[in-house]
Every structure is written in C-alpha cells, then in structure tokens.
Amino acid sequence: MDRLIAAAARALAAGDPLTAMKRVALREDPPALALRGIAMAQIGDLSLARELLRRAARAFGSAEPMARARCILAEAEIALVLRDLGDTLQTLGPARKELEAHGDRTNAAHAAYLEARRSLLIGRLEEAEQALDRLDPEILPPASRCGYWLVATGIAMRRIRTEDARSALDRACDAARKTGIPSLAAETDRAASMLAAPAARLIADGRERPLVLAEVEALIQSGMLVIDACRSILRSRNTVIPLTGRPVLFALARALAEAWPQDVSRESLLAVAFRAKEADESHRARLRVEMGRLRRIIRPLAGLQATERGFRLEPNGTAAVALLAPPVDGEHAGLLALLADGEAWSSSALALAMDVSSRTVQRALEALAEAGKVEWFGHGRARRWIASNVPGFPTSLLLPAPLPKG
Incomplete structure (x- = not known):
C-alpha cells in the first residue's frame, strides 16, 4: 500500500x-x-x-x-x-x-x-x-x-x-x-x-392513554388479557393466540375488547366484521359462524357470552381486558412505520420487509401518496419512497417481527 x-x-x-x-x-x-x-x-x-x-x-x-x-x-x-x-x-x-x-x-x-x-x-x-x-x-x-x-x-x-x-x-x-x-x-x-417514544395506546375501561415500551412490557406481564392490535394477537403473560391472517376474527375480538366489560350488539359486530350497512339473514348466519370460530380459538384465555343484544368477552379467571392499539390507527400503519425511519425505501424492499407482494405495496403507496402521507422521487427501478411528517411514528411494535413465543 x-x-x-x-x-x-x-x-x-x-x-x-x-x-x-x-x-x-x-x-x-x-x-x-x-x-x-x-x-x-x-x-x-x-x-x-x-x-x-x-x-x-x-x-x-x-x-x-x-x-x-x-x-x-x-x-x-x-x-x-x-x-x-x-x-x-x-x-x-x-x-x-x-x-x-x-x-x-x-x-x-x-x-x-x-x-x-x-x-x-x-x-x-x-x-x-x-x-x-x-x-x-x-x-x-x-x-x-x-x-x-x-x-x-x-x-x-x-x-x-x-x-x-x-x-x-x-x-x-x-x-x-x-x-x-x-x-x-x-x-x-x-x-x-x-x-x-409512545409505542402503543392502551384502551381500557373506556379510556385511552399512550404507553412507552417499558409500560407495554409491564402490561403483558400483568396477567391482563391483552388484545394486541399492533400484532393481531391475544395474549396473557406467556400464553399467545395469534390471529394474524384472520382479520375478521381479530376485528371481532378488538370490538369486544373495546366494549368490555359491556357487551357489543350484533348490529355493531356485523358492521365491524362485514361492513354491512343493511344486514340480512345471510350476514347474521355468517356472524354466528365467525363467533363460533372465535370462541374455539380463544378458549385458553377467554370465553364469549351471548347476551340479549349481542356478545360479551369473558376473560378466564379474574383477569381484566385491555386493548393495545397502535399510536396512530390506519390501514397502512405498518408501512408508515417502516418509512418513518427517515430513509428512502424502494417498493421492492418494502414488500420484502412486509412479506407481501410488490403490487400490494405499490397500491398502498399510491393511496398514501394521494393522502399526502408519503412522497417519492426518482423513476423506474430508482424510485424511492419517504414518509411525510406523520406524528406518532415510528413504533417498534408495528415493525415486522415474528409472533412472540409462548
């Protein structure tokens, strides 16, 4: 040299x-x-x-x-x-x-x-x-x-x-x-x-407040039944029930958790699960099927009690129920969490990180761009995407991660 x-x-x-x-x-x-x-x-x-x-x-x-x-x-x-x-x-x-x-x-x-x-x-x-x-x-x-x-x-x-x-x-x-x-x-x-920074929002007893990561960890170990909307799981201490890939079931579980200890009407559950403005008998039949599936899956942690007007979540033992929600809700929250690291991402890299198809990511980016939440520069393979100013991000709970081990 x-x-x-x-x-x-x-x-x-x-x-x-x-x-x-x-x-x-x-x-x-x-x-x-x-x-x-x-x-x-x-x-x-x-x-x-x-x-x-x-x-x-x-x-x-x-x-x-x-x-x-x-x-x-x-x-x-x-x-x-x-x-x-x-x-x-x-x-x-x-x-x-x-x-x-x-x-x-x-x-x-x-x-x-x-x-x-x-x-x-x-x-x-x-x-x-x-x-x-x-x-x-x-x-x-x-x-x-x-x-x-x-x-x-x-x-x-x-x-x-x-x-x-x-x-x-x-x-x-x-x-x-x-x-x-x-x-x-x-x-x-x-x-x-x-x-x-706030990693999530705690919704319980009709109130919500932001939680930092240490508070999220304490909540998980508290023995409460936690419906984690950041990762689409139900958990209590080390018992974890994943509902990833089952959005209807998780939407129902989330609605029940938000209302706890009150029940949720069948009409509200139909709107949550199927976005049905005017429910007919077929929707009600589908709801009964989905509630039956949810009851079987969550049995290790909770039951579902049918009420006169709908359903109520019944945690096992004396556990209380808490909903852990993202700092900012939205259809593309996980994508925004990746972009909020301040770096410019290609759509192919985002697809790899999100474990979805490139076309799915491209559609999401186009929707976010129309809403003014992301920006792009470059053309063709050189195009890169960055987040506009999005308060409340990033959160480590929204970034890609495997399910917690029980």
Whole structure:
C-alpha cells in the first residue's frame, strides 16, 4: 500500500472523507477507486459511491479476491442505507466467506454484522440474533461496533425486552462517543428517542392513554388479557393466540375488547366484521359462524357470552381486558412505520420487509401518496419512497417481527 493510499484509508477510518479525497481524487487505480467510493458514500453521494466501488471490484477481479470482497462489502453497506435489500445484499454471504478464507477477521465480522442488520430490517429476528451471536463485537471496527449494539437494541425492542434494549443502547452510545463520528451519535440519539417514544395506546375501561415500551412490557406481564392490535394477537403473560391472517376474527375480538366489560350488539359486530350497512339473514348466519370460530380459538384465555343484544368477552379467571392499539390507527400503519425511519425505501424492499407482494405495496403507496402521507422521487427501478411528517411514528411494535413465543 503506497503512502497516499494509506493516508486516505486512515482519514476514512477517522470519518474525514474530504481529506481522503484530496489524497486520491485524481487516481484511477483500483485501490484509489475503492477509497473514493467509500469517501463519496460518507459525503452522501451514494449513487456515485456505488459506481466507483463496482469499478474497483471489476478492476481487482479474480486476481485480488480479498480486495474485491472488500469492495462488495462496502457496496452492500450502501445498499442497506438505500434500502436496496434484494440482490446486492445477497452477495454479502460469499464476500464474508472470502474474507474469512483470507484471514481478514475484521471485515468478515463487519459483513456478518451487515447481514444481521438486513435481517432486522425485514423482521427476521431469529436470523439477526444468530448472526450477532456468532460475532465478537470487539473484533469489529469502532464504527461497526456501534452498529452492532444498535442492531441488538432493535432486536430487544421488537421482542419487547426493555432492559435488554437499554443495556444495548448504552453500549451503542459508548461506542459512538469513542469514534467521535457525529452521524453515529445522531443515530444513537434517534434510537434513544424511539425507546422513549409512545409505542402503543392502551384502551381500557373506556379510556385511552399512550404507553412507552417499558409500560407495554409491564402490561403483558400483568396477567391482563391483552388484545394486541399492533400484532393481531391475544395474549396473557406467556400464553399467545395469534390471529394474524384472520382479520375478521381479530376485528371481532378488538370490538369486544373495546366494549368490555359491556357487551357489543350484533348490529355493531356485523358492521365491524362485514361492513354491512343493511344486514340480512345471510350476514347474521355468517356472524354466528365467525363467533363460533372465535370462541374455539380463544378458549385458553377467554370465553364469549351471548347476551340479549349481542356478545360479551369473558376473560378466564379474574383477569381484566385491555386493548393495545397502535399510536396512530390506519390501514397502512405498518408501512408508515417502516418509512418513518427517515430513509428512502424502494417498493421492492418494502414488500420484502412486509412479506407481501410488490403490487400490494405499490397500491398502498399510491393511496398514501394521494393522502399526502408519503412522497417519492426518482423513476423506474430508482424510485424511492419517504414518509411525510406523520406524528406518532415510528413504533417498534408495528415493525415486522415474528409472533412472540409462548
């Protein structure tokens, strides 16, 4: 490594891309192209950064596999920032193995951390946890060490483990301070704001109030029967009944929870379940069928009592009932929660994170754009979507996550 390349690399490691550019701005050899690409990424010109890194990777070729793998790794990190979660990030695994084979433990660990970060973004928490478990954070560069603990914070928040989240966030803040890089300090500040922000609304006894994550955790462990409208589940402590993919049943359960301890009329339940303005006998027959299904499914936690005018939810034992609702209700709340991270997402990345079809996401984005809740820029495959100012977001309870384990 020549003197100018070494000086540029040191400047980049210190978060000083302008000094690095001064060293290699006029050079076209592969190491200089790679360093210029990283510098442009730090400055914020991500499109040019990707092009420079791709040129460097092609120039290194098969003759220098470790240098080529490092370029692929840098491009994958840019792809994460751009929320391009598809093909580019599929190269992370092979790049990590190449780096491990050549003894570059630091960059191999960084690749594993990026894999964990991608898994977190698309709600694959077990994969993210497994990736972190395989890593020793002390091997990582200081900046990546901060990112490691931010991923751990995100996992703990999605799992509703407040103390674990706070502990990981403290370590992320400490790592960010040691780097002295302002952007990392800002990222930890955003994570701290999310941890302190309302994560849900508690609706009980005809009243509602916002809850932070620690209060949500306390509610779940309280023994109350919680109808969780953020994740479409019923739960009491460690007993969980999922109603994901069964929107009619969950809509009925939510209506019953909102009214508890009072009953809900059949007419109201028909409107909730079938949006029937004028119900006929077929609607009433369908309601009886759906209520029978709901009664069987929720039996471990509650029963349904038929009343003169409708139905009432009857929790087992002496448990009270609480409804946990999103901070902001709406048909596309989960999509807005993803967009509210402040980054620009492609529709394909959103579809991957939401585990739905691209066309479903595109229709939702078009509806949100018409309502003035999201904006877009770029055309074709380069189109990206960002959230307009949406109060009450983001909430970790709306982001993709597997069902809690009983």
